[in-house]
Amino acid sequence: MLFRWVATFLILWFIYHVRSVFPPFIVGGILAYLLLPLVQHLSTTAKIKPTQAVAIVYLCGAVILIISGWFFLPLISEQCVALAMHRQEIITNIIRQATETFNLQLDVDQTANQIIANIEENAGKPEEIVHIGGLLSRGLLGILVCVVSSIYFIIDNERVTNFILRFLPQDKREQALKLSSQINKMMSNYVKGQLMLIIIMSAIAWVFLHFVIHLKYALVIALISGFLEIIPVLGPIVATTIAALVGLAQFGVMAALGIIGYYTLARWFEDYVIIPKIIGHAVELHPLIVIFAVLCGEVMAGALGMLIAIPVAACFKLILESITHPAKLAKDARESS
Numbered sequence: 662m663l664f665r666w667v668a669t670f671l672i673l674w675f676i677y678h679v680r681s682v683f684p685p686f687i688v689g690g691i692l693a694y695l696l697l698p699l700v701q702h703l704s705t706t707a708k709i710k711p712t713q714a715v716a717i718v719y720l721c722g723a724v725i726l727i728i729s730g731w732f733f734l735p736l737i738s739e740q741c742v743a744l745a746m747h748r749q750e751i752i753t754n755i756i757r758q759a760t761e762t763f764n765l766q767l768d769v770d771q772t773a774n775q776i777i778a779n780i781e782e783n784a785g786k787p788e789e790i791v792h793i794g795g796l797l798s799r800g801l802l803g804i805l806v807c808v809v810s811s812i813y814f815i816i817d818n819e820r821v822t823n824f825i826l827r828f829l830p831q832d833k834r835e836q837a838l839k840l841s842s843q844i845n846k847m848m849s850n851y852v853k854g855q856l857m858l859i860i861i862m863s864a865i866a867w868v869f870l871h872f873v874i875h876l877k878y879a880l881v882i883a884l885i886s887g888f889l890e891i892i893p894v895l896g897p898i899v900a901t902t903i904a905a906l907v908g909l910a911q912f913g914v915m916a917a918l919g920i921i922g923y924y925t926l927a928r929w930f931e932d933y934v935i936i937p938k939i940i941g942h943a944v945e946l947h948p949l950i951v952i953f954a955v956l957c958g959e960v961m962a963g964a965l966g967m968l969i970a971i972p973v974a975a976c977f978k979l980i981l982e983s984i985t986h987p988a989k990l991a992k993d994a995r996e997s998s
Contacts, residue, residue, distance in 0.1 A: 684965045685803040689810030691969075694845070695852045697815050715815055719808075733880075740881045749777055754910035762914055840983045844976050851972050854936070855891045861935060863887030865927050866904070874908060874916060882907060886924075890931070892967050893955050897928055946974055 696718055704714040744751075753773040760767050814821070822841065826834050867883035870876040882904050889896035901924040909917035946954070951971060958970030 680962070684962070685806035686810050687965065687969060688803075689807040690814055691848075691852055692807065692811040693814035693818075694848045695856070696811070697818060698849060700815055711816055715812055719812070736880055737884070740878045744878050744881065749773065751907065751910040752776055755906055758909050758913055758917075836983065840979060843979055847975055847979065848972055851975070858890050858931065858935070859887040861887075862890045862927065862931065865930075866900075866924070869923050869927075870904065870908075870920070874912070874920065876904075876908060877911060878907060892964075893951055893971060895955070895967070897924070900924065946971065946978065950974060 696715075700711060700714045700718055703709070703717060704711050707714070709717075753769060756767065756772050757769045759765060760769055822838075826837060829837055863883045863886065866886040867879055870879035870883055876882065886900035886904060889900040892899075901921055904924065905917040905920045908920045951974070954970040954974040955967050958966030958968075958973070960966070962969075
């Protein structure tokens with residue numbers, strides 16, 4: 662018994678100290694959750710091996726990404742470059758609008774120059790450039806690990822499940838399989854729902870910013886707004902702030918207020934129409950638990966922790982329910998099958 666406790670402590674200690682290597686594998690697992698049903702359906706329908714189905718799915722995904730990049734990447738790159746080149750003008754306009762609106766006693770040009778100088782000083786240091794190069798290389802390696810790990814997660818899905826079941830007592834394995842089925846269903850629905858939210862909210866934001874407000878960097882800001890939607894609580898606030906500041910810099914206070922109002926209406930539309938009617942509630946957690954989980958995730962793993970905090974909290978909820986209410990787990994498993 663003592664040996665088991667010592668071994669458990671050493672394993673947890675080791676995991677804690679190498680926690681920085683887990684993000685690509687976590688993202689790979691999320692990608693596997695998303696693609697596994699498609700691979701299984703293709704393998705069953707076409708009567709081909711799972712490895713062949715995986716190859717077909719990933720090749721089709723690569724073709725879709727290449728075609729999408731061919732059409733949209735030049736425009737996104739152009740807007741990103743323009744946004745960087747006009748940073749002085751944007752920051753100056755934001756400060757000027759704030760000064761005139763709130764009657765602040767500021768030297769607009771001097772304040773803007775100080776902000777730009779601080780940004781360029783920190784970004785232009787040799788050690789920062791080396792740091793950015795290191796981040797880029799680690800990012801490319803992370804993408805490779807993510808893709809490779811997702812392939813192995815899909816192919817070895819049953820093998821991994823059987824390996825884990827070996828460590829459980831015989832009488833607990835059926836309950837563990839039911840719990841695993843519920844967790845897989847919840848995670849798959851959650852990931853699909855988040856992807857749909859990114860697409861829907863990016864499209865809604867782009868239509869308003871491009872065709873109504875005529876914002877210069879509408880596509881980039883819309884994409885940022887869509888991706889920030891998947892961060893609970895904080896993400897929509899940051900997305901609204903970014904869009905409002907750019908609108909303030911280009912068109913003034915009324916445009917910024919219009920963007921804030923539109924984003925608020927879009928958020929209500931998402932909460933009361935898109936999620937309940939189209940996506941459905943993949944996880945059912947109290948709002949206070951959601952906030953607590955997001956904050957804990959940010960402290961433990963930064964931005965990635967915020968992204969996975971909700972499904973992890975939902976998994977813990979399912980595990981606790983399986984312990985305290987095993988009959989409810991069996992009923993949910995029957996309904997989902």
